[in-house]
Amino acid sequence: xxxEGRKRIxxxxxxxIADDHFFYVRSCIRQSFFPGSEQFFLxxxxxxxxxxxxxxxxxxxxxxxxxxxxxxxxATIMTVVARHFALMTEAGYKNIAISCxxxxxxxxxxxxxxxHFPGELEKTREYLYxxxxxxxxxPENMAHTSDIIYKFRNEIAExxxxxxxxRQTGEPLRVIEHIGCHYSKMxxxxxxxxxxxxHVLSGMAEAWGGEVIDYPERRHCCGFGxxxxxxxxxxxxxxxxTVKKFDSMKPFKPDLVLTNCPGCxxxxxxxxxxxxxxxxTTYGENGESIPVLTYEExxxxxxxxxxxxxxxxYHMVQSEPLLRKMGIEFDGQDKFKTKDGRQMPLPxxxxxxx
Amino acid sequence: MITGNVVVVGGGVAGMEVAGxxxxxxxxxxxxxxxxxxxxxxxxxxxxxxxxxxxxxxxDYLARxxxxxxxxxxxxxxxxxxxxxxxxFTVDTENGKSISADAVVVATGFDLFRSERKEEYGYGIYDNxxxxxxxxxxxxxxxxxxxxxxxxxxxxxxxxxxxxDEKVGNIYCSKLCCITAVKQAMELKEHLSDARVYCxxxxxxxxxxxxxxxxxxxxxxxxINFIRGKVSEVGETIDHxxxxxxxxxxxxxxxxxxxxxxxxxxxxxxxxxxxxxxxIFGLKTGENRFFAAADxxxxxxxxxxxxxxxxxxxxAPMNITETISHARAAAxxxxxxxxxxxx
Numbered sequence: 001x002x003x004e005g006r007k008r009i010x011x012x013x014x015x016x017i018a019d020d021h022f023f024y025v026r027s028c029i030r031q032s033f034f035p036g037s038e039q040f041f042l043x044x045x046x047x048x049x050x051x052x053x054x055x056x057x058x059x060x061x062x063x064x065x066x067x068x069x070x071x072x073x074x075a076t077i078m079t080v081v082a083r084h085f086a087l088m089t090e091a092g093y094k095n096i097a098i099s100c101x102x103x104x105x106x107x108x109x110x111x112x113x114x115x116h117f118p119g120e121l122e123k124t125r126e127y128l129y130x131x132x133x134x135x136x137x138x139p140e141n142m143a144h145t146s147d148i149i150y151k152f153r154n155e156i157a158e159x160x161x162x163x164x165x166x167r168q169t170g171e172p173l174r175v176i177e178h179i180g181c182h183y184s185k186m187x188x189x190x191x192x193x194x195x196x197x198x199h200v201l202s203g204m205a206e207a208w209g210g211e212v213i214d215y216p217e218r219r220h221c222c223g224f225g226x227x228x229x230x231x232x233x234x235x236x237x238x239x240x241x242t243v244k245k246f247d248s249m250k251p252f253k254p255d256l257v258l259t260n261c262p263g264c265x266x267x268x269x270x271x272x273x274x275x276x277x278x279x280x281t282t283y284g285e286n287g288e289s290i291p292v293l294t295y296e297e298x299x300x301x302x303x304x305x306x307x308x309x310x311x312x313x314y315h316m317v318q319s320e321p322l323l324r325k326m327g328i329e330f331d332g333q334d335k336f337k338t339k340d341g342r343q344m345p346l347p348x349x350x351x352x353x354x
Numbered sequence: 355m356i357t358g359n360v361v362v363v364g365g366g367v368a369g370m371e372v373a374g375x376x377x378x379x380x381x382x383x384x385x386x387x388x389x390x391x392x393x394x395x396x397x398x399x400x401x402x403x404x405x406x407x408x409x410x411x412x413x414d415y416l417a418r419x420x421x422x423x424x425x426x427x428x429x430x431x432x433x434x435x436x437x438x439x440x441x442x443f444t445v446d447t448e449n450g451k452s453i454s455a456d457a458v459v460v461a462t463g464f465d466l467f468r469s470e471r472k473e474e475y476g477y478g479i480y481d482n483x484x485x486x487x488x489x490x491x492x493x494x495x496x497x498x499x500x501x502x503x504x505x506x507x508x509x510x511x512x513x514x515x516x517x518x519d520e521k522v523g524n525i526y527c528s529k530l531c532c533i534t535a536v537k538q539a540m541e542l543k544e545h546l547s548d549a550r551v552y553c554x555x556x557x558x559x560x561x562x563x564x565x566x567x568x569x570x571x572x573x574x575x576x577x578i579n580f581i582r583g584k585v586s587e588v589g590e591t592i593d594h595x596x597x598x599x600x601x602x603x604x605x606x607x608x609x610x611x612x613x614x615x616x617x618x619x620x621x622x623x624x625x626x627x628x629x630x631x632x633x634i635f636g637l638k639t640g641e642n643r644f645f646a647a648a649d650x651x652x653x654x655x656x657x658x659x660x661x662x663x664x665x666x667x668x669x670a671p672m673n674i675t676e677t678i679s680h681a682r683a684a685a686x687x688x689x690x691x692x693x694x695x696x697x
Binding site: 001002004005006008009194195196197214215216217218219251252 | 470473474476477478479480481587589590591592597
């Protein structure tokens with residue numbers, strides 16, 4: 001792959017990412033399954049970079065999963081999103097930082113719909129006002145939180161204690177980057193680097209010392225695909241997509257998978273467990289599975305955060321092989337202890353733990 | 355014989371032909387070409403469809419056409435400004451020349467679609483993804499090889515790159531790419547008899563003289579495989595083979611195939627030079643961004659500006675036969691206009 005060609009494409013997809021004063025909206029999946037990710041983001045932005053980030057406890061789900069599952073109508077989801085914008089407007093913010101790629105896709109789709117069909121915007125204003133008495137402004141700047149980490153990737157690199165380098169061999173770690181479909185595949189202009197050769201995650205991996213791998217099924221769906229999973233009878237489609245993707249990346253011997261979408265992270269993580277249970281197949285080296293990390297988790301590791309504070313133990317595929325390669329010291333006994341030292345129940349069948 | 359000064363903008367096939375025709379009729383012609391020599395795209399092409407004659411034969415003909423005392427060829431020249439008053443154009447060039455003309459012919463041709471804009475095909479990113487124009491250069495050099503020097507064994511030809519594609523803003527058909535693909539597929543087989551060649555097409559548009567016959571020959575005599583489906587993406591395997599995804603719409607199944615080389619049939623677009631002329635001369639353009647002729651049926655050389663005419667593929671994709679015919683028609687229009695003006 002020629003870098004000059006990728007750079008030319010990236011130059012065409014540079015979006016403006018606000019520098020400060022964000023209205024932050026959480027992700028349903030991320031705050032449940034990878035709680036350390038959002039925690040790292042808020043801590044990094046507020047305490048390391050000194051930025052102003054506000055979140056409102058009245059913020060709700062965007063209903064994106066219901067929308068893509070065909071149970072929430074468009075008018076409803078537009079009104080829910082309008083309410084989020086109203087919360088932002090009432091708090092005096094103009095920049096929105098969105099933690100979830102599904103939500104990010106929903107927001108971009110709705111804003112584009114309003115641009116092309118102004119009548120829909122007026123109807124939404126009316127619905128929201130009748131239901132809640134609220135009014136709203138459309139955000140002046142809309143960024144996914146991976147855009148924001150991308151923007152500050154060099155600041156993270158400057159603070160790196162554990163660059164993405166195999167401590168034993170000195171070689172860069174081999175990174176699979178996987179963006180969520182709804183990040184830029186619907187509207188490439190909203191994604192850093194566009195849809196075909198996105199730069200948002202590869203830019204981070206390279207800035208932190210890793211080597212990004214291009215493999216044949218790089219653009220393929222993680223396997224979630226909403227209805228492919230949500231309708232139980234379709235789950236064979238879901239997992240067979242994941243098998244196709246991992247079969248394709250395996251020969252490249254990746255050290256980790258880096259994602260920016262909650263669904264992708266969840267499915268590329270958990271389906272590895274399922275595939276291993278179903279047919280005994282693993283995709284990492286030495287019979288191990290490949291750790292799947294969010295960009296905040298990876299940034300945290302690079303900056304020297306404790307892996308268990310980042311919540312890596314909540315993944316199905318445990319990250320020990322990666323931690324060893326990066327030369328990160330950790331105590332496996334602390335994995336499932338609370339902050340005040342109480343032992344939590346231990347999960348069975350942890351993958352990648354000897 | 356007729357008298358009059360004419361500026362012809364563009365020294366490709368159309369510009370050279372119209373200049374030659376006008377000069378032979380008695381006009382004094384200034385032929386303006388932005389490149390260092392006249393000839394246009396055809397200079398880069400090796401063989402021409404449908405009969406695969408050497409393109410040099412046509413360029414030699416065109417060179418003879420403009421070898422006339424009445425023609426001043428100004429290469430490396432672009433137009434900066436234009437004024438029109440009292441039935442006379444004043445054309446100022448970027449390098450400080452000022453030319454008076456009774457009529458102007460715009461023959462700015464086309465630009466090849468920049469294939470890197472179809473990001474999913476990986477042109478400029480993956481080795482061995484090339485364009486139809488790149489392949490002609492290889493034909494001319496007499497050697498078809500991969501970047502590592504090996505001979506390709508499996509080659510895919512992708513039709514409609516930048517044509518009939520709403521995503522890139524070109525909904526029109528470039529018209530020449532299908533027959534170019536057929537010609538190049540046959541030539542590939544002539545160079546590499548063991549190679550397997552696959553054409554991925556949406557529709558085979560074989561509307562020109564001898565096109566359908568050539569298409570049939572390519573299948574019966576050369577064994578070219580035609581697969582009806584649009585390539586959705588190109589990637590690379592661990593051993594640096596190209597891998598494509600495509601739907602075979604006749605079989606109704608998705609298809610994945612490893613290839614050594616991919617040739618992209620780049621479509622035609624309004625040229626950058628043409629866009630500049632549209633601004634300078636205030637010329638109307640159509641939805642396809644090519645110049646809009648005054649009438650599709652009986653005024654395809656006439657513009658919205660008095661005494662300014664179009665010749666060739668600056669108005670729509672055309673093959674060389676059509677371009678030369680259109681250029682001759684433009685010359686006839688200019689002569690007709692100058693005669694009327696004389697009266």
